[in-house]
Amino acid sequence: MQHRKLCFIGAGNMAGAIIAGLVESGYPANLVSVCAPSTTHRDALAEKYGVKSSSDNSDCAKDADVVVLSVKPQMMADVCKALQKDVDFSGKLVLSIAAGVSVARFCELLGDNLNIVRIMPNTPSLVGKGMSGLFAPEQVSQADRDYSGELMTAVGKVCWVDTEEGINHIIAAAGSAPAYFFLFMEAMQAEAQRLGFSAEAARMLVEQAASGATALVAASPDTPLSQLRENVTSKGGTTFEALKVFTDRKLPEIVSEAMQAAITRAQEMEKQF
Numbered sequence: 001m002q003h004r005k006l007c008f009i010g011a012g013n014m015a016g017a018i019i020a021g022l023v024e025s026g027y028p029a030n031l032v033s034v035c036a037p038s039t040t041h042r043d044a045l046a047e048k049y050g051v052k053s054s055s056d057n058s059d060c061a062k063d064a065d066v067v068v069l070s071v072k073p074q075m076m077a078d079v080c081k082a083l084q085k086d087v088d089f090s091g092k093l094v095l096s097i098a099a100g101v102s103v104a105r106f107c108e109l110l111g112d113n114l115n116i117v118r119i120m121p122n123t124p125s126l127v128g129k130g131m132s133g134l135f136a137p138e139q140v141s142q143a144d145r146d147y148s149g150e151l152m153t154a155v156g157k158v159c160w161v162d163t164e165e166g167i168n169h170i171i172a173a174a175g176s177a178p179a180y181f182f183l184f185m186e187a188m189q190a191e192a193q194r195l196g197f198s199a200e201a202a203r204m205l206v207e208q209a210a211s212g213a214t215a216l217v218a219a220s221p222d223t224p225l226s227q228l229r230e231n232v233t234s235k236g237g238t239t240f241e242a243l244k245v246f247t248d249r250k251l252p253e254i255v256s257e258a259m260q261a262a263i264t265r266a267q268e269m270e271k272q273f
């Protein structure tokens with residue numbers, strides 16, 4: 001892949017996960033800088049991965065080919081207004097990983113016809129298992145689309161969407177999704193502990209069952225998920241009874257409602273920020 005000079009504005013959970021995944025996958029650390037007001041997160045990233053750490057967003061952005069906007073959506077307007085005063089964005093590629101801030105809003109904040117790609121990553125990027133959605137408006141060149149896709153492929157899989165609305169759908173299906181699985185696993189771990197397992201043993205049981213299940217999904221691309229489920233569910237057996245509780249309590253409807261709630265919030269944020 002091409003190695004351009006990258007500057008992350010924001011050094012939090014998501015930027016940290018991408019930086020970690022990139023450097024681990026061989027992206028040259030000396031081409032990566034990371035900015036944040038406090039030293040806490042950025043210096044930890046500098047120490048662990050050898051990237052540059054700075055408190056000066058504008059200096060960092062000026063020096064970079066690619067500026068990755070990685071602050072919370074509610075901070076984005078202030079951060080961009082300050083950058084706009086100091087940095088000439090023509091000739092630079094801007095990547096935003098923020099939920100709920102639209103391309104139109106970025107063009108308002110940073111300049112018309114901004115060369116921007118919206119990326120919706122997730123935290124498993126940290127271990128090279130990320131799932132990122134990407135959207136680029138018309139003005140973005142094929143070379144910049146290719147670079148953005150390659151960058152996120154270095155930390156996982158990518159899925160391009162044709163319309164910006166698709167980014168909100170990616171949030172529901174992948175960006176927020178690790179948290180859904182963690183919640184489910186937390187609940188299972190808690191019940192395993194109530195059954196008498198130590199916290200460590202309960203975590204091992206849940207973790208191995210979950211990673212085994214996802215490995216099986218990955219190893220069986222032609223097998224529908226419903227078939228994999230049925231393979232576990234013996235007639236008159238235990239799984240059937242467990243699954244009946246989930247169905248009686250309308251798990252599919254709950255999942256659908258939760259995913260729609262994420263989308264609705266992203267749409268609200270687009271109006272708010």
Ligand SMILES: NC(=O)C1=CN([C@@H]2O[C@H](COP(=O)(O)OP(=O)(O)OC[C@H]3O[C@@H](n4cnc5c(N)ncnc54)[C@H](OP(=O)(O)O)[C@@H]3O)[C@@H](O)[C@H]2O)C=CC1
Binds near residue numbers: 010040073097
């Ligand atoms: N967390 C996730 O799973 C995902 C998050 N996202 C998106 O990523 C973005 C960041 O989220 P997340 O990493 O979770 O947030 P965090 O709160 O973990 O990190 C925010 C970072 O922004 C920094 N920051 C705050 N103000 C400024 C400023 N003025 N200039 C530069 N940096 C600043 C903070 O600095 P300091 O270190 O000093 O506190 C911190 O490093 C959000 O827009 C979110 O929508 C997208 C997909 C998944």
Ligand SMILES: O=C(O)[C@@H]1CCC=N1
Binds near residue numbers: 171
């Ligand atoms: O919760 C959020 O808003 C961000 C976006 C997707 C995951 N975390």
